[in-house]
Amino acid sequence: MAKNSKAFLKAIRARKGAxxxxxxxxxxxxxxxxxxxxxxxxxxxxxxxxxDAIIDYLSDGAAFWTRHGFHHxxxxxxxxxxxxxxxxxxxxxxxxxxxxxxxxxxxxxxKHTTRGSSWGAATLMRAVSSKQNxxxxxxxxxxxxxxxxxxxxxxxxxxxxxxxxxxxxxNPTGRNVIEHTHLSRISNKNLGQLRKKILRLGG
Numbered sequence: 001m002a003k004n005s006k007a008f009l010k011a012i013r014a015r016k017g018a019x020x021x022x023x024x025x026x027x028x029x030x031x032x033x034x035x036x037x038x039x040x041x042x043x044x045x046x047x048x049x050x051x052d053a054i055i056d057y058l059s060d061g062a063a064f065w066t067r068h069g070f071h072h073x074x075x076x077x078x079x080x081x082x083x084x085x086x087x088x089x090x091x092x093x094x095x096x097x098x099x100x101x102x103x104x105x106x107x108x109x110x111k112h113t114t115r116g117s118s119w120g121a122a123t124l125m126r127a128v129s130s131k132q133n134x135x136x137x138x139x140x141x142x143x144x145x146x147x148x149x150x151x152x153x154x155x156x157x158x159x160x161x162x163x164x165x166x167x168x169x170x171n172p173t174g175r176n177v178i179e180h181t182h183l184s185r186i187s188n189k190n191l192g193q194l195r196k197k198i199l200r201l202g203g
Contacts, residue, residue, distance in 0.1 A: 005043045008051040011058045012040055012112060020136055022105040023061040023071065026143040029104035031198065033090075033152040033183075034144075034167065036119060038112035039083030041074075050077050065100035082114055089183045093195040106143060108163070110136035125162050141168045147176065150201060152194075154182040 015021070015038065026032050043051070053073035057064040065071045072087040095103070108128050119127075127133060144151055144167055157163045158172050158179045169177060180186065180194050 011055045024104045026104035037109040041081035062100040066097045085184045
């Protein structure tokens with residue numbers, strides 16, 4: 001196995017329970033982006049340096065952003081590796097490292113994928129409400145509690161009442177919920193509008 005591959009896989013697989021997030025610790029972060037499942041490249045798609053960067057990031061995502069000046073290691077990777085487009089689009093909002101301890105990325109599902117996400121509504125709901133996902137969902141609900149939390153949710157997820165119920169979101173149009181087009185597909189115009197919303201939230 002290539003250099004540091006075992007450490008890379010161990011770091012990815014350790015993202016469960018109270019560590020099933022990326023970026024800042026969501027128990028302390030106030031800007032929480034909710035996705036479906038984490039997307040990571042396969043070992044063979046990454047150089048040794050890229051694997052090291054991901055291991056570093058997963059040990060402390062906020063510190064990584066502060067130290068390097070950008071929020072995610074996939075920005076260093078070339079090509080169309082899973083997860084990169086989402087974070088490339090996020091980076092175009094040009095949020096500086098003052099947000100490092102405020103922004104967390106969490107997922108509806110505890111598992112990760114190396115192929116990108118493609119879910120039908122019924123299939124996704126079965127996975128979200130499955131017995132295997134129940135501990136993760138409980139942790140996710142805890143993270144999203146609190147009047148100071150601002151939850152960012154893609155339109156398709158927010159409009160599904162079953163998903164909202166799973167997350168404990170009572171009012172989908174409330175001040176604590178911001179709807180957006182999925183970041184991998186969002187237009188520059190809508191991305192700019194999302195940036196303005198974030199900046200208006202202050203610190």
